[in-house]
Amino acid sequence: MVKDQAETQTQDRTETVVVGSGFGALAAAKKLAKAGRPFVLISETTEHLFQPLLYQVATGVLSAGEIAPSIRAILQDYPKADVRLGRVVGVDAEAKELVYEAAGERHTLGYDNLVAATGARQSYFGRDEFAKVTYALKTVNDAKRLRDQIVRCFEEAHTTTDPERAKNLLSFIVIGAGATGVELAGQIKELAGRYFEQSMRGVTAADVTVTLVEGAGVAMPAYGGKLSEYTKASLEKSGVEVVLNTLVTDIDAHGATLKAHGEAEGVRRTAETVIWSAGVQANDFARVLAEATGCETDRAGRLLVNPDLTVGGRADIFAVGDMTSLNNLPGQSPVAMQGGRHVAATILGKKKRGTPFKFRDKGSMAIINRFRAVTKVKNIELTGAFAWVLWLAVHMVYLVGFRNRYVAIMSWFGSFVGHRRPHFHYAQEPQQIAEPRAVEESSAAAEIKTEVITSEVPVEKKETVTVS
């Protein structure tokens, strides 16, 4: 609980404040740090999370620590970098001050430049009650919760004497066939055949149903054409059911109702695990900044930033990454990283104030399952094992820290060449079987404060991977 502001306020000042510890914030912070300039980085999490590999934590390939190193440790060699754990809740643009909550107190911090990179969270398109009955994949805790749920479902299916219950426990519905949905659906099916089938007598991959639901007419709509067709065909070959042109109209603790376009009635599917990866909206700090600066936002609450990534009429406030919308750039890590570097270069005077941000698109890629991925670099489209190796190589390069890279290679080797899931097999922390609806504590459920009911939920396209 935050104490009364007047009673506890502490006040100090710095040259630049960076808010967040994700891709955009880290890129800006590193550039400022290397130039020896002072800054304060405030984030509500202690880690720099590599979100593209969250699905591997959820499916036991990697441990959370491997993809979420401490932001303090990353910046520890720069004496002018001041890292603080806190949640930024207010900005006074005229006074050039922000307010953050930390250690149960409110603090005011003055700045010359403010760089916001607070990212996005799940969007349920007005059906916020879905957060309580679905699994999300946005934070480390989301990934661990899903991993516990997967283990629980397989363990209970292995021991129950009720065949109907076993069937439900081994049924998974993934909503949204963007990169995250495709990766999760492919991995869960692979888990069944390459890990659980080996270690559990009586459970075979054929017993496991994975249904991937998408509102658009193709899987991975961001690609379209040959790559989308390849994705669908590869998933189906591995046993994943791909349901296109379909809306989710209802979800509860034991399944979902799917309504195909043109059909009057929906069809109920039972499943003990429903995973939502269908859309995102900007985190709350975007709204705070919009109100403080007069900047407009889009339907997903993202700031409609100026071409130079400044916010509203302010030349001293910048925003980058998933909390922003500019020129239809995708919500992907390279956009956030390049944006962060652009802003830092502007603050350092290496770019003239007002220089527009130019995104260099080096290509995009998404993994489907073992030995299958899709890659697009300009007009060159790659599929299959070569694209898969490229995916591993690129993600290894962008993982932060030598040790993490080394451990990730060993884990990938064990999972993709062997039949192990290192983080189901050698749990790094005591694994407790999750309570059936522990999902209520997911990041999404915790964030949701309002409840607006609409009749139908379009399942929208999700991000694909791009190379920074």
Ligand SMILES: Cc1cc2nc3c(=O)[nH]c(=O)nc-3n(C[C@H](O)[C@H](O)[C@H](O)COP(=O)(O)OP(=O)(O)OC[C@H]3O[C@@H](n4cnc5c(N)ncnc54)[C@H](O)[C@@H]3O)c2cc1C
């Ligand atoms: C499951 C998943 C898979 C993905 N796969 C890919 C992929 O394969 N390729 C790709 O390019 N992109 C992928 N993305 C998207 C990519 O991760 C994002 O585009 C990227 O993380 C955006 O960076 P960001 O800095 O804008 O925000 P984030 O990385 O989300 O960081 C936001 C930061 O802000 C902090 N924060 C939020 N609010 C506050 C506050 N009020 N005060 C203080 N701190 C705050 C958070 O703690 C966090 O540190 C994926 C995303 C997800 C969720």
